[in-house]
Amino acid sequence: GESVGLHLPTLSVQEGDNSIINCAYSNSASDYFIWYKQESGKGPQFIIDIRSNMDKRQGQRVTVLLNKTVKHLSLQIAATQPGDSAVYFCAENDPGGFKTIFGAGTRLFVKA
Amino acid sequence: DTGVSQDPRHKITKRGQNVTFRCDPISEHNRLYWYRQTLGQGPEFLTYFQNEAQLEKSRLLSDRFSAERPKGSFSTLEIQRTEQGDSAMYLCASSLEGGGGYTFGSGTRLTVV
Numbered sequence A: 001g002e003s004v005g006l007h008l009p010t011l012s013v014q015e016g017d018n019s020i021i022n023c024a025y026s027n028s029a030s031d032y033f034i035w036y037k038q039e040s041g042k043g044p045q046f047i048i049d050i051r052s053n054m055d056k057r058q059g060q061r062v063t064v065l066l067n068k069t070v071k072h073l074s075l076q077i078a079a080t081q082p083g084d085s086a087v088y089f090c091a092e093n094d095p096g097g098f099k100t101i102f103g104a105g106t107r108l109f110v111k112a
Numbered sequence B: 001d002t003g004v005s006q007d008p009r010h011k012i013t014k015r016g017q018n019v020t021f022r023c024d025p026i027s028e029h030n031r032l033y034w035y036r037q038t039l040g041q042g043p044e045f046l047t048y049f050q051n052e053a054q055l056e057k058s059r060l061l062s063d064r065f066s067a068e069r070p071k072g073s074f075s076t077l078e079i080q081r082t083e084q085g086d087s088a089m090y091l092c093a094s095s096l097e098g099g100g101g102y103t104f105g106s107g108t109r110l111t112v113v
Helices: none
Strands: A004-006 A010-014 A019-025 A034-039 A045-051 A056-058 A062-067 A071-076 A087-094 A100-101 A106-109 B006-008 B010-013 B019-022 B031-037 B044-050 B053-057 B066-069 B075-079 B088-096 B108-112
Touching: A004 B006, A010 A019, A010 A071, A019 A087, A019 A106, A034 A071, A045 A062, A045 A071, A056 B006, A100 B044, B006 B088, B010 B019, B019 B088, B019 B108, B031 B075, B053 B108, B075 B088
Parallel strands: A010 A106, B010 B108
Antiparallel strands: A004 A019, A019 A071, A034 A045, A034 A087, A056 A062, A062 A071, A087 A100, A087 A106, B006 B019, B019 B075, B031 B044, B031 B088, B044 B053, B066 B075, B088 B108
16 A cells, blocks of 8 residues: 655754654655645645655755655755754655645754 | 635534534635644545545545535535544645645644543
């Protein structure tokens, strides 16, 4: 079946350090992946996406890497700030339908 | 346009009662989604509308759940005969065709007592 999972449930980093959040997916037919950030009491917020014809995409302070060979996705946050503290979800579009499938999330703690 | 709006933000209801939630998507977005999220978990897909047509429903959506989007704008999600297991955050999201991710609302937190 299809699933999206994360390697670590929590990640604690020092302010100013880089953060790396990892994710594994199981459906090799998935062709579109998204990272979302969710702060307490709010809905998930789109951060960055990547299509399967790419292996890297950069945004402002964030980079997503896609390794289709091992079905692995990562989110890198440069110079992590206290405002980056949140739960991060990787998600994949269902290639056979319209929905986005979310993983369980990784909670990022940023220590001042 | 201030984004996706959901109403109410919180709802406490007694088991067996019916509840209805409303979602107002971003006006230009023709795609609308309902998700459910429980504590410590990622959002789970419930249903999808393209304009007014409901094109996909999850097996999670039992007969007690119904969603509508009558004019292709706002949407409602009704839960009949609520059960304690229905307690969750109900999230609405909207998007344009062609990807770019969803814009989520802040959700309606349902507590069934």
